[in-house]
Amino acid sequence: DAKTTQPPSMDCAEGRAANLPCNHSTISGNEYVYWYRQIHSQGPQYIIHGLKNNETNEMASLIITEDRKSSTLILPHATLRDTAVYYCIAETSYDKVIFGPGTSLSVIP
Amino acid sequence: KAGVTQTPRYLIKTRGQQVTLSCSPISGHRSVSWYQQTPGQGLQFLFEYFSETQRNKGNFPGRFSGRQFSNSRSEMNVSTLELGDSALYLCASSLIARQGGSTEAFFGQGTRLTVV
Numbered sequence: 001d002a003k004t005t006q007p008p009s010m011d012c013a014e015g016r017a018a019n020l021p022c023n024h025s026t027i028s029g030n031e032y033v034y035w036y037r038q039i040h041s042q043g044p045q046y047i048i049h050g051l052k053n054n055e056t057n058e059m060a061s062l063i064i065t066e067d068r069k070s071s072t073l074i075l076p077h078a079t080l081r082d083t084a085v086y087y088c089i090a091e092t093s094y095d096k097v098i099f100g101p102g103t104s105l106s107v108i109p
Numbered sequence: 110k111a112g113v114t115q116t117p118r119y120l121i122k123t124r125g126q127q128v129t130l131s132c133s134p135i136s137g138h139r140s141v142s143w144y145q146q147t148p149g150q151g152l153q154f155l156f157e158y159f160s161e162t163q164r165n166k167g168n169f170p171g172r173f174s175g176r177q178f179s180n181s182r183s184e185m186n187v188s189t190l191e192l193g194d195s196a197l198y199l200c201a202s203s204l205i206a207r208q209g210g211s212t213e214a215f216f217g218q219g220t221r222l223t224v225v
Contacts, residue, residue: 036214036216043217043219044214046213046215099151099153101151
């Protein structure tokens with residue numbers, strides 16, 4: 001069973017911020033939250049990960065709630081190239097990595 | 110530096126045959142994981158290898174096996190192919206195995222296997 005739940009699809013206007021939510025209400029204390037994305041027919045691409053603090057890199061920001069039961073991936077200025085399936089994963093050591101169905105993000109011109 | 114390399118990119122096999130897929134991780138990465146992706150089941154974890162040892166295994170039949178060599182290159186083998194094994198097989202490499210710390214995975218472009 002998937003440990004995370006995400007909306008199946010979202011639209012975002014080009015140039016606007018894309019906010020992708022993820023619920024991981026059963027996350028344990030040592031599980032990190034990872035985000036990957038997959039552009040059609042390519043291998044998944046790592047975006048960002050975090051444990052409990054908010055994180056930012058050149059691609060995106062990750063906001064994790066204080067209780068760690070949910071998080072939001074923020075793409076600050078979405079472009080057409082950000083159209084992809086986004087996967088939120090909660091994982092820890094020696095655990096089976098479970099990819100849910102993800103969120104299909106469509107960036108609209 | 111070079112990314113994760115998977116060979117071959119495309120493969121067509123007949124039911125009952127066996128197939129071996131190869132994955133060369135990023136230089137210095139010691140962990141290799143394999144995934145199967147199908148339209149119906151999505152991305153499913155097959156197994157993970159670290160320092161030539163299988164560290165974790167997903168819920169796949171014994172027809173699916175793998176190994177890792179001393180140079181961290183990995184192969185996966187599927188015996189007695191079935192039509193349902195048609196999928197994109199992805200390999201990912203990480204600097205270390207997921208042991209109490211965080212490490213991102215870098216994926217290859219995958220091998221598209223078609224069983225006819």
